Amino acid sequence: MGEPPAKRFCSGSKDTSYSLKKNLINPNEIRRALFSDVKEPVVFHGYLKPGEVSSERTSSWKCLEWDAKAWGKLFGEKDLNFRLGTRISCDDVLTAPQWETTCLKSTMSYERFLQWSDGNASCHTSCGQEVISSSHWAYFDYFYMKNLEHQDELKDFIDWGKFGFPGRGIQDSTLWIGTAGANTPCHIDTYGCNLVAQIQGKKRWILFPKSQSQYLSPTRIPYEESSIYSQVGFPHPCLITHPELCSTTPYVITLEPGDVLFVPNQWWHFVENLEFSISVNTWLELPSDDEERVKEALVMYQVGSLCHGVDSLDYVSSVFNPNMISVATMTSSDLLQLLACKVFQETNSVDEQADISDDFLCSNTVKYSNISGKKIFHDRNKSSYASSSSDTSHHLYTLNWSNLTWCIDHGVEKVPKISFDSYISLVLGSDIKSEYEKSVLHLKNEKDLILKKEQSENNEDRNVSFHHLKILIDSLSDYRVIDLIKKVIDEKLQNS
Structure with missing residues (x-):
């Protein structure tokens, strides 16, 4: 069978055997399973391929065939709000996430955003600072697609029917567009669960079960309703400030176009674009x-x-x-x-x-x-959640999520769990890992010096x-x- 799935999918290379299979799971059975059987993140491969039929209701997701420029017809000349963050090098060590409060803000049209991301246009922030794409990433995130002025361009293109939610479409979906490096700080969504469709580019997800919360330094600052953040600075966290990270077992997956990730309720997740990326997601309600x-x-x-x-x-x-x-x-x-x-x-x-x-x-x-x-x-x-509805009250056939062969035959991949040390090697590469460890040690020495200085001055500052x-x-x-x-x-x- 070649490489084991954990290595294959963590590395970001694609196993085409998933996308070529036609034995897709019935939508009603997927819906039932997501609310009862599936306790860990899984990825569905090949379910959004245009023209592929898995039920009586066919959704094409033809937007998978668009290039980056084609998405501009949804926005026209309207200015969009972008969050800008600093790109980090492989040997950088982050003592904290790039919070939204510390990110720069900029408004520009989608066309100008593409020009800027290619290095062919300037970008000025709300405070007048000029930034370039080689030093900063940009993210147009959390945009509810029901607010699009040109929704007709996406008519029938966004349809979650293949997963048992035929009533969900553009009105219930959120759009995320960003350059390489754009990321969302590690957090938990206290409500619901999540289906994420990767439309363009590659996006890496790092997930942790709620049972590992004690190792992730949870905080409500910055406060946002229904979000609990981690103080850990992914993707290059500092083990001096967060030594308990070594006890975690991250679930790591790189999504590629056509993949759909299911994130169970209250799983920690850090998300980062590995290249220019477009994603669409929908949050599913739960009785809890x-x-x-x-x-x-x-x-x-x-x-x-x-x-x-x-x-x-x-x-x-x-x-x-x-x-x-x-x-x-x-x-x-x-x-x-x-x-x-x-x-x-x-x-x-x-x-x-x-x-x-x-x-x-x-x-x-x-x-x-x-x-x-x-x-x-x-x-x-x-x-949306499973209840006594007649279409989900019985099993259409036995679903064996723990069986690798069954998963491959049905286009399903369980997100692999790895050690934290393996995560660092994956993100940085074995050649750079030693430099990262040197940076951590240097940071520890600097922190010790600063701490001694503050103690000697009895610093009671802000x-x-x-x-x-x-x-x-x-x-x-x-x-x-x-x-x-x-x-x-x-x-x-x-x-x-």
Whole structure:
């Protein structure tokens, strides 16, 4: 059979035997399996090939045949918002992620973005700085495709029917376009699960199960509803600041055009473009989201309330992701109304929430929403998760996800699990790994010198104060605390 799948897929080379198979799984059975059987990330190969039929409903995904320039017809001359980050070299060691708060921002048309990425145009940030593509990457991310002005160009091209979700299309999908190096910090999505279709280019996913959270330094700063971030600086993390990373077993996969990745609920993931890349994803709702929605509302209320006692604007802006900063400016009354809206919104309509901004309201057909416009929108009339529906109440045939031969025959690949040391070798290459280790050692020596200097000067500066604020917010948003608060609220409601 050649190379084992773990080596083959981690290296990014393609095994065409997956994409050539015709024995694809029935969509209804995929849907049932995603919500019950599949506990680890898997990749579906060959399910989006134009013209291939796997059910009575055929979706073409013809956008797989577009080149990078063709995507410009979706945007025209409209300016798009890009996040710009610094490219890192192989021997760089990251003590923290490239947070959105530290990234540069720029607006440019899609055509100019392509010219800039090829080195043929200039790019100026919102603060007037000129950057070039050789030193920076750019990401147009988290864009809900329902906001496209030229949706007709994608009509019937985005259809998740082959995975058992025929009602999902462009209105339920999100677009990600970025250059090589563009990445999303490692995080957990507290709601739902995720299907990701790779349309163009290669994108590497590094995933960890929730059981390994203790090794990933979880934090709620920068705060964003329904996202818990890791303080680890992937893809080249510092083992001095995060020594417990060595105990992790990353799941690593490189997606190529036509691949679809399933990310189970609350799996950590860091995502990086290895080259110019276009992806489309959809978040799938779960019954457990109702519980998570209440917890997230409590976290938001606590973080917003805590910031009322912080005088420094620098501290407040450092606490929130830019898309969430409006929470810090809300009054106590507004925060309480927002909490009630998000917890009890099934019985409240927009008209009944007169005092809250439209950005914070849910329509009477929406069960919950993310304040930032991201993540999941759950229409009560179009439930996605598996239930007693007749089309998923029986097995069409036995699915043997643990059997390698069965997986290959049905175009399924379990994302391979590797040691952390193997991950470092994979990302850096064995020749560069030693240089990386030297950089880590150098960083340790520098850190020790800085620490001694701070201790000798008894430095009680902004960093110390912000560190205390961070500890407080993380403790208030700890799920053990949230579970206790929710339990008390539930008891009071039952006794009232």
